[in-house]
Amino acid sequence: MSVTFMSGMVSGRIDAPPSKSYMQRAIVASLLCEGQSVILNPSWCDDSVAALAIAESLGARVARESDRIVIEGGLKPSATTLNCGESGLALRMFSAVAAMTGKSLILTGEGSLRKRPVSMIEKPLATLGASVTTREGFLPIMVEGPLRGGVVEVDGSVSSQFLTGLLFALPLAESDSTIKLLNASSKPYIDMTISLLAGFGIVIENKDYKEFFIKGKQTYRPQTLKVEGDWSGASFFLVMAALSGELTVGNLRCDSLQADRRILDVLRQAGADVKEGEYEVTVRKAALKPFMADLSDCPDLAPPLAILAAACRGKSIFTGTDRLVVKESSRGDNIKTNLEKLGAAVRVESGSIEIEGIGRLWHAATRSFNDHRMAMAMAAASVLSEEGITVDDIKCINKSYPGFTDDFVAAGGEVRGFQISD
Numbered sequence: 001m002s003v004t005f006m007s008g009m010v011s012g013r014i015d016a017p018p019s020k021s022y023m024q025r026a027i028v029a030s031l032l033c034e035g036q037s038v039i040l041n042p043s044w045c046d047d048s049v050a051a052l053a054i055a056e057s058l059g060a061r062v063a064r065e066s067d068r069i070v071i072e073g074g075l076k077p078s079a080t081t082l083n084c085g086e087s088g089l090a091l092r093m094f095s096a097v098a099a100m101t102g103k104s105l106i107l108t109g110e111g112s113l114r115k116r117p118v119s120m121i122e123k124p125l126a127t128l129g130a131s132v133t134t135r136e137g138f139l140p141i142m143v144e145g146p147l148r149g150g151v152v153e154v155d156g157s158v159s160s161q162f163l164t165g166l167l168f169a170l171p172l173a174e175s176d177s178t179i180k181l182l183n184a185s186s187k188p189y190i191d192m193t194i195s196l197l198a199g200f201g202i203v204i205e206n207k208d209y210k211e212f213f214i215k216g217k218q219t220y221r222p223q224t225l226k227v228e229g230d231w232s233g234a235s236f237f238l239v240m241a242a243l244s245g246e247l248t249v250g251n252l253r254c255d256s257l258q259a260d261r262r263i264l265d266v267l268r269q270a271g272a273d274v275k276e277g278e279y280e281v282t283v284r285k286a287a288l289k290p291f292m293a294d295l296s297d298c299p300d301l302a303p304p305l306a307i308l309a310a311a312c313r314g315k316s317i318f319t320g321t322d323r324l325v326v327k328e329s330s331r332g333d334n335i336k337t338n339l340e341k342l343g344a345a346v347r348v349e350s351g352s353i354e355i356e357g358i359g360r361l362w363h364a365a366t367r368s369f370n371d372h373r374m375a376m377a378m379a380a381a382s383v384l385s386e387e388g389i390t391v392d393d394i395k396c397i398n399k400s401y402p403g404f405t406d407d408f409v410a411a412g413g414e415v416r417g418f419q420i421s422d
Helices: 020-031 046-057 088-098 111-115 119-127 161-172 187-199 231-243 259-270 299-311 322-326 331-341 372-384 395-399 404-410
Strands: 003-006 013-015 036-040 061-064 068-072 081-083 104-108 131-135 138-144 150-155 177-182 204-207 211-214 224-226 246-250 273-276 280-284 292-294 314-319 345-349 352-357 389-391 414-416
Touching: 003 372, 013 404, 020 036, 020 046, 020 068, 020 088, 020 161, 020 187, 046 061, 046 081, 046 088, 046 395, 088 104, 088 119, 088 138, 088 161, 111 138, 119 131, 119 150, 119 161, 150 161, 161 177, 161 187, 161 211, 187 204, 187 259, 231 246, 231 259, 231 280, 231 299, 231 372, 231 404, 259 273, 259 292, 259 299, 299 314, 299 322, 299 331, 299 352, 299 372, 322 331, 331 345, 331 352, 331 372, 372 389, 372 395, 372 404, 404 414
Parallel strands: 013 246, 036 224, 081 104, 150 177, 292 314
Antiparallel strands: 003 389, 003 414, 036 068, 061 068, 104 138, 131 138, 177 211, 204 211, 246 280, 273 280, 314 352, 345 352
16 A cells, blocks of 8 residues: 655654564563563564564463553463564574473564574574574574573674574573674674663673673563663654754653664764753754764664765765665665665665765655665655655554654654555
């Protein structure tokens, strides 16, 4: 179903959605507790719902309320197949957790997740004592543990998400473990994981992101915690404000460990007026200029920053973009496809993207590529087009931000052709 996003000057205030990255980590930690944990301000996006269902299949008892989720932990699988939906984070975390059970379990997924490589999971789990098979490096994954601990090498060049899974699982192993991380990426998300684990009583020793020492036979302590707002989702609205108008986005921790908080640094570099409060950010339009951004630790910022670059007359350059090819879509190529339809010039090379901004964009029919961040980027681009931007399918936004269209309208935009019931 195609819809057209129309947005002139954004204004007012919205709240950022809960972070699905933080939410999924909280679900896993709560599952591994012997006792009851409470998650406040929960995320109800598709990825979070998939993670909750997996936790239940692995033995958790989950009570869902509108403003909280209560999880009674306990790793006692009641099913043999764990469906991760389209969540790469859920797949990589739960593959390690499932390997702790001593049961033979199958992890599968849907849509784009079935095309994303999982070969980096096989050797580390086997080294730690599990039996692991995949379909030539792709889903499904069959694992049978338990993990016994020990010394293992993990390749972090594609993602830190599997490392995160091991950091959750190995504290429960019988023996101590040392993870030797090669080619570390997304360090802020590693910090987020270790910080959350500390709240549940788990100690991880981080040796300069090269080695992680994990003492075995640790015990998870139940917690009550609040899911912080999502900087990834907020970034689209912050970019829109920098291009046209003024907007305050609440429910954001300005001391957050989330990698995509870096959007503020890039907006300032591009010339936007940015003001930080304790739990909110206000961005106001100002004269913009081309910028450079290293996305090594924050690849999810590529789609919103591509729209910012299109508005800055001159050449903006992104580096550290190698991992965009293994996201929900091949994001570098798809940014090029969409922006060139809209009138900007884009050059994609290995490890970099160059965008020649033109200030305004044409109206065109663009594609989401079933990628939630591409769909939201095209919506954000509508502030640069007098006739708006049409997107072929936006249902994929439910993966991370089901309230996006409501917030788009609340910020002063219009969505034509969108049906709530679809």
